[in-house]
Amino acid sequence: MMQQAAIGLGVELRVLAQRPDDPAALVVPGTVIGDHHDLDALKSFAAGCDVLTFDHEHVPTDFLHELEASGVAVRPGAAALVYAQDKGLMRQKLSGLGLPCPEWALISCDDDLADFGATVGFPYVLKATRGGYDGRGVWMVDDLAAAKAVLAGAAERGVRLLAEAKVPFVRELSAQVARSPHGQAAAYPVVESLQIDGICREVYVPAPGLSEAAAVEAQRIALTVAKELGVTGMLAVELFETGDGALLVNELAMRPHNSGHWSMDGAVTGQFEQHLRAVLDLPLGQVKPVAPVVVMANVLGLDLPEVYPAYKHVMAHDPGVKVHMYGKAVKPGRKIGHVNVLGLPGRTLDDTVERARHAAAYLRGEIDE
Amino acid sequence: MMQQAAIGLGVELRVLAQRPDDPAALVVPGTVIGDHHDLDALKSFAAGCDVLTFDHEHVPTDFLHELEASGVAVRPGAAALVYAQDKGLMRQKLSGLGLPCPEWALISCDDDLADFGATVGFPYVLKATRGGYDGRGVWMVDDLAAAKAVLAGAAERGVRLLAEAKVPFVRELSAQVARSPHGQAAAYPVVESLQIDGICREVYVPAPGLSEAAAVEAQRIALTVAKELGVTGMLAVELFETGDGALLVNELAMRPHNSGHWSMDGAVTGQFEQHLRAVLDLPLGQVKPVAPVVVMANVLGLDLPEVYPAYKHVMAHDPGVKVHMYGKAVKPGRKIGHVNVLGLPGRTLDDTVERARHAAAYLRGEIDE
Structure with a gap:
């Protein structure tokens, strides 16, 4: 859909896509097939662009910083995009700005789960701080046992958790x-x-x-x-x-x-x-x-x-x-x-x-x- | 611009373009570079398409007939498109249908020019029956001498002429x-x-x-x-x-x-x-x-x-x-x-x-x- 807009503006769109059958690759000439988890692929792709932008949040934040350090115009920049990548950082930042959020807490251990339950009651919501999408990475937990099970599973996969009050x-x-x-x-x-x-x-x-x-x-x-x-x-x-x-x-x-x-x-x-x-x-x-x-x-x-x-x-x-x-x-x-x-x-x-x-x-x- | 619409419809657009820097080639993947005056190029291109259509009128009519005979869905078809290709045929057809046209005549010789001048007066308009575009292939002639000069030039280039009354x-x-x-x-x-x-x-x-x-x-x-x-x-x-x-x-x-x-x-x-x-x-x-x-x-x-x-x-x-x-x-x-x-x-x-x-x-x- 970005290509439709680029055509109208007379702007040349270049795309880095994971697979040749990605929708963007089907409609944008010269699409580069590569992995956005590969810094070299990102650097080589960015070298031909005036501005680098995204249709998802999944490029690692560190890589975005490296691209910026090497002179690439990354928009939105890493310092902004990280708040769309990491829900924990987002909550800290927005609360610091006085913007209205559900009650929230970063979760590191079972005690954090119990403390949050004592504050907001059950059920409440656990979210993966990174990588969730369209309902994935979100768990409604009815009690402490359920919350602990989610945390255990998350810890196994190296996923950090954020707890949020269930908003009525x-x-x-x-x-x-x-x-x-x-x-x-x-x-x-x-x-x-x-x-x-x-x-x-x-x-x-x-x-x-x-x-x-x-x-x-x-x-x-x-x-x-x-x-x-x-x-x-x-x-x-x-x-x-x-x-x-x-x-x-x-x-x-x-x-x-x-x-x-x-x-x-x-x-x-x-x-x-x-x-x-x-x-x-x-x-x-x-x-x-x-x-x-x-x-x-x-x-x-x-x-x-x-x-x-x-x-x-x-x-x-x-x-x-x-x-x-x-x-x-x-x-x-x-x-x-x-x-x-x-x-x-x-x-x-x-x-x-x-x-x-x-x-x-x-x-x-x-x-x- | 057709590509913008094709993207929305989820229709795969393929383009036969004359040059790699044609605007369509810049925004449509897999554009085939070839000449629309080359029947083999047309046939080979059409073989991969469900429907063949155009953004200009310049594919030779005979080739369109051949493509249709070989089973290609050409839209608009040759029988229709010829009236957008040839202004003489267009005038004959529309007048036959009783649709309002300026007075017109096909021109073969100097006598035709004089006859048409006697009917509608000077100045009148001479047009190449084929190939004109954006004012090219159109001449306003003030007198018979000017008309003859246009006809002589057209004859040299194998261009047939149509005369039309100047419409106020x-x-x-x-x-x-x-x-x-x-x-x-x-x-x-x-x-x-x-x-x-x-x-x-x-x-x-x-x-x-x-x-x-x-x-x-x-x-x-x-x-x-x-x-x-x-x-x-x-x-x-x-x-x-x-x-x-x-x-x-x-x-x-x-x-x-x-x-x-x-x-x-x-x-x-x-x-x-x-x-x-x-x-x-x-x-x-x-x-x-x-x-x-x-x-x-x-x-x-x-x-x-x-x-x-x-x-x-x-x-x-x-x-x-x-x-x-x-x-x-x-x-x-x-x-x-x-x-x-x-x-x-x-x-x-x-x-x-x-x-x-x-x-x-x-x-x-x-x-x-």
């Missing part, structure tokens, strides 16, 4: 901002995301019924994070909204994010173009939606070996649905694409949600009518 | 439709194009002040052409509007067309996506604009060797401008990109035109403030 949230929000090296920032409308089993399923734009004050607060949090952590490029701050309307930071992502895919069709400047503009230190684009409501629904792989035949039905059923498929092999639960729907003036949000949900369900083979 | 038009319009092999069609809003020296400079969407009746008539003409000529994919019918509101067909293009670039940002379904959907026989997408007015301005190469530095000014000046650059080397007069601007509700068309015109002029180096 009513919904999840996402506040996305872009920030450039010269310090310009732009805040997208705050959106609501529907998560099931830790995986984003749908996004509603703007977050329905969110008060102006809460929206401004969410954007303030995201802009503060971007500035104080020195983020360049797109930043997504995932937030919990609690019953009393309070906001708590859940996760950070420093790249185009699933919660911003709506902007590809629904905003004047899509998040991939904005990310490129930000990391290239070009002025940022307008973030205004082009429709009163926009809905994004993820297409998760189910058991259709091939989604293309479903296009005929989905496109005929609703010519307004924007289909984005990623060229990934279909695997159960894998995000293989998404659809965006722009709401029609005078129609309800429900109508727009129904359109997006139907298209995504049909594309994944969940329904056949 | 007040503006040029373009009616774009998409049509698929199974016969579905969709008509985009009729637009006005501003041409200078035979080159499109700006497009206004929808055509300002066009009556509902005239818009419907323009769409009817385009839909009739698409159906009766058996077009698949995008079709642009360029029209003259005369002082009394009559419409006359000027040119046909059977591909995404400059007059439709506005749709990339300004319509639910952009013309490149629509072309792919049409030639792949997928259901067509919604053609509704996403803003009350949309303006496209071409960026013509002037004397800036490198346009990228101008981005900072243009993007900072107006964050709502959508920049599309083609990765072409800058040559005077060459179309090297375009900008789209979505009009803001409550603002005038003039305001939107001014925004697009400023950005395009700055990008081409015509202004520096």
